[in-house]
Amino acid sequence: MSSPTTTEDLNPFHITAQQFDRAAAYMPQLKRGLIDYLKRPHRSVIVEFPIEMADGTVQTFTGYRVLHNMVRGPGKGGIRYHPNVNLDEVRALASWMTWKCAVIDVPFGGAKGGVAFNPKEHSEADIRKITRRYISELGDLIGPYTDIPAPDVYTDARTMAWIFDTYSMMHPGRNNLGVVTGKPLDIGGSHGRDEATARGCLYCAERALVRGVVSGRDGVDGARVAIQGFGNAGAHAATLFHEAGAHIIAVSDSQGGILNERGIDLAAVAAYKAKTGTVLGAANARNISNADLLALECDILIPAALENQIRGDNAAAVRARLICEAANGPTTPTADRILQDKDIPVLPDILANSGGVCVSYFEWVQNNENEQWDLQEVNHKLRTKMERAADAVIGKQTEINRSGHTNGPIDLRTAALIVAIDRVAEVALKRGIWP
Numbered sequence: 384m385s386s387p388t389t390t391e392d393l394n395p396f397h398i399t400a401q402q403f404d405r406a407a408a409y410m411p412q413l414k415r416g417l418i419d420y421l422k423r424p425h426r427s428v429i430v431e432f433p434i435e436m437a438d439g440t441v442q443t444f445t446g447y448r449v450l451h452n453m454v455r456g457p458g459k460g461g462i463r464y465h466p467n468v469n470l471d472e473v474r475a476l477a478s479w480m481t482w483k484c485a486v487i488d489v490p491f492g493g494a495k496g497g498v499a500f501n502p503k504e505h506s507e508a509d510i511r512k513i514t515r516r517y518i519s520e521l522g523d524l525i526g527p528y529t530d531i532p533a534p535d536v537y538t539d540a541r542t543m544a545w546i547f548d549t550y551s552m553m554h555p556g557r558n559n560l561g562v563v564t565g566k567p568l569d570i571g572g573s574h575g576r577d578e579a580t581a582r583g584c585l586y587c588a589e590r591a592l593v594r595g596v597v598s599g600r601d602g603v604d605g606a607r608v609a610i611q612g613f614g615n616a617g618a619h620a621a622t623l624f625h626e627a628g629a630h631i632i633a634v635s636d637s638q639g640g641i642l643n644e645r646g647i648d649l650a651a652v653a654a655y656k657a658k659t660g661t662v663l664g665a666a667n668a669r670n671i672s673n674a675d676l677l678a679l680e681c682d683i684l685i686p687a688a689l690e691n692q693i694r695g696d697n698a699a700a701v702r703a704r705l706i707c708e709a710a711n712g713p714t715t716p717t718a719d720r721i722l723q724d725k726d727i728p729v730l731p732d733i734l735a736n737s738g739g740v741c742v743s744y745f746e747w748v749q750n751n752e753n754e755q756w757d758l759q760e761v762n763h764k765l766r767t768k769m770e771r772a773a774d775a776v777i778g779k780q781t782e783i784n785r786s787g788h789t790n791g792p793i794d795l796r797t798a799a800l801i802v803a804i805d806r807v808a809e810v811a812l813k814r815g816i817w818p
């Protein structure tokens with residue numbers, strides 16, 4: 384991955400503020416006090432805790448949990464294990480969760496958490512200990528009706544099982560399944576949750592294309608797709624877009640990418656990555672860098688890794704016809720402006736990857752009702768929610784751009800934020816400021 388060379392402010396929390404301000408400029412009804420309240424996280428917690436590692440040494444870890452807003456319901460948001468996790472990143476991710484839950488219209492607020500360490504350097508036993516201690520330090524700051532974690536970068540169903548188990552040890556004798564989503568199927572997980580983020584991206588892209596967001600292309604069938612990141616979101620997106628008729632021409636991970644203009648053999652690449660830990664060097668494809676991947680000429684570019692990948696210094700090189708953000712925060716505000724000028728629509732994270740939290744909500748409902756829905760039911764409900772959300776966002780963009788607003792035309796990110804902020808503000812005003 385090329386390192387950023389711009390002077391752009393890449394602090395994700397500052398970026399959320401810039402995005403918010405851009406949307407608020409189109410919302411004169413929002414009073415200053417409400418704007419200030421909605422921008423700030425409700426609660427930010429830092430925990431520092433020691434772990435005795437397998438080799439007998441003691442290491443101290445830093446964990447975070449931020450609850451951004453809960454006027455529409457309990458906090459909801461993933462837990463990330465990555466060496467770069469820091470408070471401002473978690474605050475940004477928590478605020479995007481607030482807007483995402485509002486856009487997809489599930490009754491949750493926004494939250495996020497993480498522990499700053501590299502799970503690739505630790506054994507499963509160490510990661511289990513770190514997880515259990517982190518969750519026990521958070522204590523009753525999380526709970527089925529207050530703040531509900533889920534998977535994010537380098538956490539998965541196995542991690543969620545440990546979270547559930549730890550919380551259950553602390554709260555015996557009651558149904559605790561709803562404390563965390565993304566659990567294994569046999570521990571209250573939902574069918575379809577694993578691939579929900581990617582499936583939501585597919586449904587969102589399909590809807591946007593049918594609605595004419597890219598001229599001359601009304602579907603995914605035959606589209607040439609490049610995907611950055613080959614984890615939960617990226618690898619499932621590759622499979623699902625391929626099943627929908629797309630050609631996956633390039634994929635990448637933290638070590639680099641591969642390209643085959645005629646289409647990548649996904650099963651072979653997944654097997655190769657399972658063996659070697661990377662897609663780099665897989666057979667029948669040419670090695671490329673992550674920077675090369677972002678600049679490929681293609682129909683759909685899916686960033687599915689981390690924040691700040693498409694920036695002021697590389698956005699001009701993007702040659703995709705549509706960007707579909709499976710990752711959170713992959714595009715900076717400067718890049719947004721460049722892409723808008725280049726007429727490249729971006730299906731923004733708070734819309735495009737909301738399928739994950741949508742099926743997390745379905746999982747939580749099933750847990751509370753002691754039910755298990757079948758996969759078809761989950762996917763059908765997911766498609767309905769994604770299409771409604773995409774329609775609301777595209778409709779808002781059309782409405783504002785047709786009005787000839789004095790602030791100029793808006794992109795889809797700003798439209799999505801306007802929809803979301805409006806929904807959260809509406810509930811905040813109805814509930815009133817306590818006391």
Ligand code: NAD
Binds near residue numbers: 613710711712
């Ligand atoms: P993951 O840990 O399963 O996969 C992350 C992938 O990104 C891996 O393939 C990793 O190699 C790759 N990666 C890491 N650093 C990279 C770099 N510098 N350049 C290129 N690739 C790199 O994580 P995930 O759950 O798939 O999350 C990916 C993105 O999707 C994150 O932004 C996350 O917040 C977002 N997201 C995930 C979910 C979910 O349900 N898992 C939901 C919504 C959004």
